[in-house]
Amino acid sequence: xxxxxxxxxxxxxxxxxxxxxxxxxxxxxxxxxxxxxxxxxxxxxxxxxxxxxxxxxxxxxxxxxxxxxxxxxxxxxxxxxxxxxxxxxxxxxxxxxxxxxxxxxxxxxxxxxxxxxxxxxxxxxxxxxxxxxxxxxxxxxxxxxxxxxxxxxxxxxxxxxxxxxxxxxxxxxxxxxxxxxxxxxxxxxxxxxxxxxxxxxxxxxxxxxxxxxxxxxxxxxxxxxxxxx
Numbered sequence: 001x002x003x004x005x006x007x008x009x010x011x012x013x014x015x016x017x018x019x020x021x022x023x024x025x026x027x028x029x030x031x032x033x034x035x036x037x038x039x040x041x042x043x044x045x046x047x048x049x050x051x052x053x054x055x056x057x058x059x060x061x062x063x064x065x066x067x068x069x070x071x072x073x074x075x076x077x078x079x080x081x082x083x084x085x086x087x088x089x090x091x092x093x094x095x096x097x098x099x100x101x102x103x104x105x106x107x108x109x110x111x112x113x114x115x116x117x118x119x120x121x122x123x124x125x126x127x128x129x130x131x132x133x134x135x136x137x138x139x140x141x142x143x144x145x146x147x148x149x150x151x152x153x154x155x156x157x158x159x160x161x162x163x164x165x166x167x168x169x170x171x172x173x174x175x176x177x178x179x180x181x182x183x184x185x186x187x188x189x190x191x192x193x194x195x196x197x198x199x200x201x202x203x204x205x206x207x208x209x210x211x212x213x214x215x216x217x218x219x220x221x222x223x224x225x226x227x228x229x
Contacts, residue, residue: 008073015065015086016141019093022058023137025051026093027130029100030196034126036107037189038115045104055097059090078213085210089140092199092206096133099192099199106185116179120168120186121161125193128158132200136207145208151201158197165190 005013029051036044066086069075075083132154135147166187173183205216 008069008075008079011065011069011073012079012082015062015069018058018062018065019086019090020137020141022055022062022090023093023133025055025058026096026100027133029055029097030103030126030130030133030193033100033103033107034122034189034193036104037110037185038123040107040110040115042108045107048100048104052097052101055094059094062090063087078210081210081213085140085206088206089203092203096196096199099196102192103189106188110182110185115182116172116186120172120190121165122186122189122193125158125161125165125190125197128154128161129193129196129200132158132197133203136200136203139204139207140210143207143211145204145211148204148208151204155197155201158194162190162194 029048032044032051033048035041036048066083070083073079132151135151135154139145139147169183169186173179209215
């Protein structure tokens with residue numbers, strides 16, 4: 001006998017699809033933003049701005065649908081953790097879209113400026129953080145925390161590339177002080193990409209809590225939380 005889905009399951013499935021669609025647009029916006037920066041393409045930057053608005057509007061729509069689900073279905077236990085996770089990760093995805101827009105803003109400011117002759121580590125950073133977002137969103141869709149360690153290793157590589165980019169920028173600017181403006185731009189973009197990686201990691205950690213009910217606790221400035229759940 002085929003088990004019929006509960007109304008809350010059908011509604012949750014629809015919200016899940018919206019979240020994944022929102023995340024897909026955010027991934028594309030990061031890639032397009034980095035392309036716009038590398039090519040100093042103002043038109044591509046404008047498309048990123050449009051995608052950021054679309055992501056924001058989707059976050060409002062998903063939030064509304066989730067609040068309606070809470071009001072009508074009164075979820076408990078695992079369902080409630082799913083709802084809470086959705087409310088959290090749409091904020092993470094919206095921030096990823098905003099960082100893509102920030103990169104596009106840098107592009108607009110550098111439209112008449114040449115890049116460094118040698119490539120910095122930004123391209124690899126962009127590839128990695130987009131992979132991280134994709135992994136974390138797939139984990140959400142599949143209710144799986146299986147790849148959390150892989151994601152943590154990728155985050156470490158992103159941090160290493162972030163540090164390397166700053167060293168590369170320092171070297172290039174030292175060789176040609178006229179490139180200071182370009183160096184600052186590369187540093188900003190590296191920072192934005194590093195933050196995208198942080199948000200991908202946060203999404204995965206929220207998924208881990210959704211699946212297991214146990215929180216991943218980080219020490220912050222000497223403070224720690226002993227309890228979990």
